Amino acid sequence: MRRHxxxxxxxxxxxxxxxxxxxxxxxxxxxxxxxGMPTARHWLSTxxxxxxxxxxxxxxxxxxxxxxxxxxxxxDPKRDIWTExxxxxxxxxxxxxxxxxxxxxxxxxxxxxxxxxxxVDAxDPATDRWTRMANMLIPKADVSTCxxxxxxxxxxxxSSGNWFHSxxxxxDPVTxxxxxxxxxxTARGGLSTxxxxxxxxxxxxxxxxxxxxxxxxxxxxxxxxxxIRSNMPVVRGTPSSSVVDERIYVxxxxxxxxxDPATDRWKRxxxxxxxxxxxxxxxxAxxxxxxxxQIDGMPLSIVEEYDTGFAIEPEGKLAALWGxxxxxx
Numbered sequence: 410m411r412r413h414x415x416x417x418x419x420x421x422x423x424x425x426x427x428x429x430x431x432x433x434x435x436x437x438x439x440x441x442x443x444x445g446m447p448t449a450r451h452w453l454s455t456x457x458x459x460x461x462x463x464x465x466x467x468x469x470x471x472x473x474x475x476x477x478x479x480x481x482x483x484x485d486p487k488r489d490i491w492t493e494x495x496x497x498x499x500x501x502x503x504x505x506x507x508x509x510x511x512x513x514x515x516x517x518x519x520x521x522x523x524x525x526x527x528x529v530d531a532x533d534p535a536t537d538r539w540t541r542m543a544n545m546l547i548p549k550a551d552v553s554t555c556x557x558x559x560x561x562x563x564x565x566x567x568s569s570g571n572w573f574h575s576x577x578x579x580x581d582p583v584t585x586x587x588x589x590x591x592x593x594x595t596a597r598g599g600l601s602t603x604x605x606x607x608x609x610x611x612x613x614x615x616x617x618x619x620x621x622x623x624x625x626x627x628x629x630x631x632x633x634x635x636x637i638r639s640n641m642p643v644v645r646g647t648p649s650s651s652v653v654d655e656r657i658y659v660x661x662x663x664x665x666x667x668x669d670p671a672t673d674r675w676k677r678x679x680x681x682x683x684x685x686x687x688x689x690x691x692x693x694a695x696x697x698x699x700x701x702x703q704i705d706g707m708p709l710s711i712v713e714e715y716d717t718g719f720a721i722e723p724e725g726k727l728a729a730l731w732g733x734x735x736x737x738x
Contacts, residue, residue, distance in 0.1 A: 437716035438679045443698070444489045448480050449710035451687040451703035452502040456513045458534045461485050462691045463494070463513055464700055465532070468502035469708050477502035477521055481532070484700070484712070486693050495537045498530050503599075505554040507561045509582050511535065516545060516563050516580075517552040525550050525568060529580070543585040546578050551598030555609055557630050559583070562590070564611055564628075567598040573617045574598070577628070591633045594626055601650040603657045605670045607631070612659055612668075613641060613648040621646040627670070639673045641666060649699070651692040654719040660690050660699055665715065683711050695720035 446464055452475075453467030462484040468475045479496035497515065504518025504526070513532040520526050527548035531540045545563060552566030552574075561580040567573045575596040579588050593611055600614025609628040615621050623641040628634070645661035652658075657668040663684035667676045681699055688702030688709070697715040701708065 437718045437720070440679060440682050440699075440713045440715050442682060443486075443712045443714050444484075444491060445710040446484070446701055446712055447482055447491050447493065447710070448478070449708040450478060450480070450701050451685075451708050452477075453687075453689050453701050454504055454506040454515070455689040455691040455698075455700055456506040456508040457691050457693055458508050458511055458513060460487070460693055461534070462693060462698055462700070463506075463532070463534065464689070465506050465513070465515060466497060466501040466504055466518065467701060467708075470706060475502065476500075477519060483534070484698070486696065486698065486714070494534075495532075495539060497532075498539050498541060499526055499528060501526055503550040505552050505563070507554040507556045509556050509559055509561060512582070514542070514554075514561060514580070514582060516554050516561075517549045517566060519550050531582070542582075543580075543587065545580075546587045546589065547574065547576060549574060549576075549598075551600075551614075553600050553602040553611070553614075555602040555604050557604055557607055557609065560630065562602070562609060562628075562630065564602055564609070565593060565597050565600050565614060571617070579630070590630070591628075591635060593628070594635055594637065595622065595624055597622060597624075599647065601648040601659065603650040603652045605652055605655050605657060608670070610638070610650075610657060610668070610670065612650055612657070613645060613661070615646070625668070638670070639675065641668075642675050642677070647686040647688075647702075649688055649690040651690045651697045653692050653695055653697065653717045656717075658690070658692075658697055658715070658717065660688065660697075662686060679715075681715075682713055683709070685709055685711070 450467030477500040479500040481494040501518035525548040527544040529542040549566030563578045573596040575592040577590040597614035623644040625638045648661045663680040665678040685702030
């Protein structure tokens with residue numbers, strides 16, 4: 410009880426000093442439509458550098474085919490403005506991106522011939538330039554990547570002949586070297602991965618029979634060990650996930666579900682305004698942005714912002730107090 414009173418006092422202090430309404434300190438759990446992406450597309454990937462989101466690649470229907478794009482567009486959430494940036498070296502769809510040390514690395518995907526891309530490309534937002542890096546050990550599409558302690562982990566995916574992988578490969582952006590790690594328990598592609606407290610959570614995806622899975626597994630890069638966690642409450646497809654305040658928000662179709670690794674529990678959140686498949690999400694300053702996707706095969710430019718209720722980030726001495734409040738959530 411004393412601890413609860415202390416934290417309520419901190420909330421009141423933040424309210425008085427920062428002018429933050431008390432209602433803003435609770436879960437907002439709502440979506441708002443923002444400025445649309447200039448190029449409508451799905452099967453894209455997004456990453457964040459310095460508070461800006463980079464929407465990279467993707468595809469559009471053209472001439473009866475689903476054509477990959479080299480397109481890169483930058484979104485500034487503070488100003489709600491999009492800016493065109495330099496194209497990728499190779500047009501891709503069903504690829505994955507991760508950011509390390511201010512650069513974005515692009516892995517896998519299908520190219521304009523329908524082949525699977527083995528090359529890794531690095532993008533530097535500061536110079537708006539692309540650089541070709543070392544190839545993946547196994548070229549894969551529908552792979553998912555995430556970064557832990559400066560290393561990038563390429564997990565799952567499918568290769569030529571729709572061969573699905575449980576493979577995990579660790580990439581060092583500094584040396585350009587790859588090394589194989591322990592396989593994931595279940596081979597799958599089209600999954601989503603997120604990182605909380607240095608551990609990777611592999612969520613959803615489809616198996617070799619193209620059936621969607623609800624399985625969630627946790628990987629510890631330090632011990633190279635996987636363990637099974639609680640399944641998603643409902644089997645869903647085309648997932649994208651983002652982390653805010655040590656919770657993972659999984660977006661699929663219109664549904665949004667929050668996973669708390671600390672308690673291994675799931676919670677249903679507010680649906681998106683526009684249902685869509687094969688969109689990409691990224692988190693900036695406590696808000697999640699769902700970008701692009703498709704409905705009935707038609708690519709979307711729609712961008713929606715989700716307020717998790719953790720969108721306030723005080724600086725200086727008050728940051729520690731705000732951190733205590735969030736730790737009690």
